[in-house]
Amino acid sequence: MVDQEVVTVLQKSDGNAVKTADSIRRRIPGFEVYLVNWSEIPDLAAIALLTAAFASVSRRNPTRVSGVWLTGWIMIAIHFSAFLFLLIPGFWGGFAELVGLSALIWAGMLFMWASVPYRQENSSRWMFAALVGVNTLYLAVTCAGQSLKWALTPAAILVGALPLTVALVAVRRFNSPLRWVVVSLYGTLSIFLLSVQYRPNDGTDLAQNAELFTVYFGCCIHAWYAYRRATAGAFITIAGFFAWASVFVVAPGLAVYLPMAHVESEVWNLPKYVVAIGMILILLEDQIEHNRHLALHDYLTGLPNRRLYQDRLAIALERARRAGAKAALLVVDLDRFKQVNDAMGHHMGDQVLQHVATMFSTRVRRSDTVARTGGDEFSIILEEPTSLEDAIHVGESLKLILNDPMQIGDHKVHVGASVGIAIFPDDANDVESLCIAADLRMYDAKNDSDSSAAKPPHAVPYLLPHLQTETASRVAD
Numbered sequence: 001m002v003d004q005e006v007v008t009v010l011q012k013s014d015g016n017a018v019k020t021a022d023s024i025r026r027r028i029p030g031f032e033v034y035l036v037n038w039s040e041i042p043d044l045a046a047i048a049l050l051t052a053a054f055a056s057v058s059r060r061n062p063t064r065v066s067g068v069w070l071t072g073w074i075m076i077a078i079h080f081s082a083f084l085f086l087l088i089p090g091f092w093g094g095f096a097e098l099v100g101l102s103a104l105i106w107a108g109m110l111f112m113w114a115s116v117p118y119r120q121e122n123s124s125r126w127m128f129a130a131l132v133g134v135n136t137l138y139l140a141v142t143c144a145g146q147s148l149k150w151a152l153t154p155a156a157i158l159v160g161a162l163p164l165t166v167a168l169v170a171v172r173r174f175n176s177p178l179r180w181v182v183v184s185l186y187g188t189l190s191i192f193l194l195s196v197q198y199r200p201n202d203g204t205d206l207a208q209n210a211e212l213f214t215v216y217f218g219c220c221i222h223a224w225y226a227y228r229r230a231t232a233g234a235f236i237t238i239a240g241f242f243a244w245a246s247v248f249v250v251a252p253g254l255a256v257y258l259p260m261a262h263v264e265s266e267v268w269n270l271p272k273y274v275v276a277i278g279m280i281l282i283l284l285e286d287q288i289e290h291n292r293h294l295a296l297h298d299y300l301t302g303l304p305n306r307r308l309y310q311d312r313l314a315i316a317l318e319r320a321r322r323a324g325a326k327a328a329l330l331v332v333d334l335d336r337f338k339q340v341n342d343a344m345g346h347h348m349g350d351q352v353l354q355h356v357a358t359m360f361s362t363r364v365r366r367s368d369t370v371a372r373t374g375g376d377e378f379s380i381i382l383e384e385p386t387s388l389e390d391a392i393h394v395g396e397s398l399k400l401i402l403n404d405p406m407q408i409g410d411h412k413v414h415v416g417a418s419v420g421i422a423i424f425p426d427d428a429n430d431v432e433s434l435c436i437a438a439d440l441r442m443y444d445a446k447n448d449s450d451s452s453a454a455k456p457p458h459a460v461p462y463l464l465p466h467l468q469t470e471t472a473s474r475v476a477d
Contacts, residue, residue: 037086043269044080050276051077057280061287068114069279075107076272098143101208105135108215111241111275115222116178123170127179130162131186135211138193142204152197159211160190178225182218189214202256209248216245233281240274247271298372300350301357309371309379314431316369316383317424325384327424328391331438332360332398333446335416337376344411351408352415359401364394379438388423395419418446 051073058066082100086093109132118124138155141148163186167179189210197207220241227234247268254261296308304312313329320327334356341349353376360370360378369381380398382391402417420442428434 036088037084039265040080040084043266044077044084046273047073047077047080047276050273050280054276054280054283057283061283061290063283063286065114066283068110072107072110072114073276075103075110079103079107094143094145098140101139101143101212102136104212105139105215106132108212108219109135111219112215112222115219115226117226118174118176121170121174123166123174124179126166126170127163127182130166131182134159134162134186135215138211139208142197142208145204153194156190156193156197156207159193160187163187178222181221185214185218185221202252205252209252213245213248216241216248220245227282231282231285233278233283233285235278237275237278237282240271240278244271244275301354301372303357303361303378304369304371306371306373309369309373309381310431312369312371313381313434316381317431317434320384320424323384326386326388326426327384328382328386328388328394329422329424329434329438330380330382330391330395330398331373331420331435331442332378332380332395332402333374333418333442334376334402335418335446337415340413340415344413348408348411348413352406352413355406355408356402356415360398363397363401388421388426391421391423395421418442420445 051070054073055070058070079100082096082103085096086100088096109128113119113128116124116128119128134155138159141151141155163183167183192210193207196210197203199206220238223234223238223241227237251263251268254263296305297303298305316327319325334352337349337352340352353372356378357370357372360380364370364380364382367383369383371379371381373379380394382394399417399419402415405412405414407413420438420440422428422434422437422441424434427437
């Protein structure tokens with residue numbers, strides 16, 4: 001009989017059930033348990049290996065979530081380590097239970113926190129602290145047993161009231177549907193705790209399992225919100241969190257309704273490994289996407305590089321050819337960029353390029369393309385609907401904003417620009433010829449920049465004379 005009781009605890013001691021050595025002694029007077037729960041060793045070893053693999057992947061590909069996830073998995077390892085000593089009688093067994101369950105909750109809080117898209121908001125930090133605080137407080141009260149039974153109701157009320165208070169205080173400054181989902185979850189949990197926590201025999205178990213279910217169901221919701229994409233990593237992680245949350249409902253349900261059913265403890269731990277694998281896959285997917293982005297975008301400005309620019313230009317010309325429409329190519333070269341580099345250093349030059357890239361990107365349509373195609377050269381593809389007059393207007397506006405000094409930190413930088421424009425199909429019928437035409441006109445404008453400075457503001461000195469004549473005749477018509 002005694003051996004069977006010990007086996008029952010060992011099978012359920014992964015944190016999903018909350019039996020301790022004290023609960024055994026209450027039912028078996030005179031029996032003392034001085035065992036280390038060795039059944040946790042394989043799970044602890046598996047989690048340690050997965051954590052090491054996760055640390056290796058996240059170190060090679062650090063992201064905004066990898067460090068938080070890694071801390072969460074360290075908490076899971078602490079959870080298993082603490083549950084090694086769950087069966088020690090007296091204070092230390094209870095302390096091991098509190099540490100193990102607290103680590104399980106803290107891990108869930110960290111996983112949920114990592115998926116919050118607005119976690120840089122101060123109110124988001126307050127919400128995180130509130131959730132960690134109320135979960136840990138309620139867990140400590142339930143683990144204390146009869147000595148703190150009077151504190152169960154206040155602690156259960158705080159579970160729902162404190163997150164709601166944080167949300168209401170911060171609502172004028174920041175608001176999000178995801179935050180109100182969390183508030184609703186914990187409000188529901190608070191009501192459930194108040195209704196079951198005083199039940200004889202299983203009230204504490206139901207309350208703790210409900211708390212753990214809410215934590216990991218919250219992880220599932222946040223993971224779905226953050227990774228709504230059709231990838232294996234996202235699907236496995238979201239499904240793993242859902243299964244992890246379900247453990248805290250299914251395991252107690254089986255104990256009540258199918259007491260003769262025997263499920264190995266490793267089965268209840270499977271969702272943990274599923275989530276770990278899913279997170280590793282997400283990191284690898286993000287690394288692949290990042291590498292693909294770097295292959296097609298300029299590292300400094302984030303704009304498309306020459307390779308992507310050539311692809312988009314070819315697509316734009318083909319689209320215009322099929323529609324019988326026009327497309328425009330603008331080549332913009334910064335006039336005094338070398339002097340900025342020489343006088344203020346390359347760091348300032350990099351900031352100038354980033355500033356110019358931002359200004360250009362905000363002055364074209366989303367359907368158009370701004371690319372960095374050289375050291376201080378930018379190319380802009382204007383797709384249909386566009387015309388020569390539209391291209392001239394865009395070129396002139398870009399030239400005018402670069403003629404004004406730019407405020408870069410504490411410095412005012414004046415660069416200026418030369419612009420060349422080529423129109424498809426008027427000036428060329430293929431990508432190479434169109435690029436050559438735009439480059440020639442840009443160099444012509446750069447060579448004539450001194451003389452063009454005396455022209456009135458409405459002049460377009462970056463066009464060759466024959467194109468200016470053509471423009472004038474169109475305007476006259």
